[in-house]
Structures are given as structure tokens and as C-alpha cells.
Amino acid sequence: MTKILGIDPGNTTAYALLEGDKVTAIGTVSMLPATGKKGKKTSPALRLHTYMNQIMRIFAAYRPDKISIEEPYIKHRESAKSMDMKLAILLVVAEAVGIKEVSLFNPNAVKITMGGHGNAEKEHLARACKTRISNPELLDNLIQDKRFDETDAVAIAILGALEHTPEIQVYFEELAGKRAKAKELRKKEREAKKLALMGVTK
Numbered sequence: 001m002t003k004i005l006g007i008d009p010g011n012t013t014a015y016a017l018l019e020g021d022k023v024t025a026i027g028t029v030s031m032l033p034a035t036g037k038k039g040k041k042t043s044p045a046l047r048l049h050t051y052m053n054q055i056m057r058i059f060a061a062y063r064p065d066k067i068s069i070e071e072p073y074i075k076h077r078e079s080a081k082s083m084d085m086k087l088a089i090l091l092v093v094a095e096a097v098g099i100k101e102v103s104l105f106n107p108n109a110v111k112i113t114m115g116g117h118g119n120a121e122k123e124h125l126a127r128a129c130k131t132r133i134s135n136p137e138l139l140d141n142l143i144q145d146k147r148f149d150e151t152d153a154v155a156i157a158i159l160g161a162l163e164h165t166p167e168i169q170v171y172f173e174e175l176a177g178k179r180a181k182a183k184e185l186r187k188k189e190r191e192a193k194k195l196a197l198m199g200v201t202k
Contacts, residue, residue: 003019007153012028026153069156
């Protein structure tokens with residue numbers, strides 16, 4: 001039975017292990033804060049080392065055949081640094097322990113494929129996933145406790161299991177088409193601005 005570990009490396013990294021159609025493990029890990037309780041700064045090396053050790057223990061404990069990771073959605077520069085470091089550690093540790101199959105999904109893809117639309121809220125996404133696992137009561141409990149980082153990890157694991165099915169491939173093709181159109185539109189807008197600028201400077 002294939003074991004897929006879904007990972008949401010947000011401010012708190014959440015994970016969910018999917019074995020077949022059953023979620024058999026969930027949990028969270030965190031990077032040490034940049035500043036300790038007494039105001040003393042925590043070295044970046046120590047923060048990375050402790051986070052990596054936690055990830056290594058999880059991978060060693062569950063021995064997944066595949067990991068599915070949601071690419072971080074980043075609003076601030078400092079958050080971007082932390083998210084980039086987390087993603088790098090996840091990829092390096094996966095390679096180190098011999099996990100050869102790794103999938104990266106952007107947040108919009110997870111929402112559209114699992115929740116039905118790109119604006120799906122976390123609770124809606126969690127409820128939409130209930131029909132895809134054999135122990136939906138687990139998601140009910142997580143929703144009740146508002147543990148949405150972990151419900152997101154469940155959705156990411158499910159998407160990892162289904163990504164090569166015709167149902168999901170249709171979504172991916174639609175997303176690729178939309179991205180291509182948006183890219184072409186941005187290109188045309190840049191060209192129009194250049195032409196306008198040339199007209200002003202003549």
C-alpha cells in the first residue's frame with residue numbers, strides 16, 4: 001500500500017500520512033522562533049538544525065513512498081526567507097532518506113482540485129476532502145478544533161495520490177491554460193507600455 005505524506009510548510013509545518021484511502025497520522029512541527037523568551041536571538045543555524053531533525057524523525061518514523069508539498073504562499077520578505085529554508089530542508093531530507101517521488105503543488109492548485117474553486121476557504125476544503133478518505137470522522141474532529149493546517153496537509157496528501165488520474169489532470173490542464181493566457185496578457189501589457197513610452201519621448 002502506497003504511503004503518501006502531505007506537508008503544508010506554513011508558519012507551522014503540518015503533515016498528514018495517507019495510506020491507501022485512510023489518514024493514519026497527522027501532526028505539526030515548528031521552527032524555533034528567531035527570538036527566545038528572554039529576548040536573546042536564536043542563531044539561524046540552530047533553527048535550521050532543530051527543524052531538520054524534526055523532519056528527519058517524521059520521515060524515518062513513517063517511511064513514506066512519496067511526499068506532496070504545498071508551495072508556500074508568501075506575503076512578506078521575512079516570511080519568504082523562512083519558507084524557502086523550510087522547503088529546502090524538506091527536499092534535502094527527502095533526498096537523503098531515499099524518497100524519490102516528490103510533488104510540489106501551488107496553493108491555488110490544491111484549492112481548485114480538492115475544493116472545487118480557487119477561493120475555497122480552509123473549512124470548505126476540509127469538508128470537500130471527507131468523501132475521499134475512509135475515516136472522514138478525523139476531518140470532522142480537526143474542523144471542530146480548527147486545526148486547519150492539518151486539514152490542509154490531508155488535502156495535499158490526497159492530491160498527491162490523485163495527481164496522475166484523469167480527473168485531476170483536467171484541472172491541471174485548465175490551470176496551465178489560464179497561466180499561459182495570463183503570461184501572454186502581461187507580455188502584451190509590457191509591450192504596450194513600451195510603445196506608449198516611445199511615443200512620449202519622440
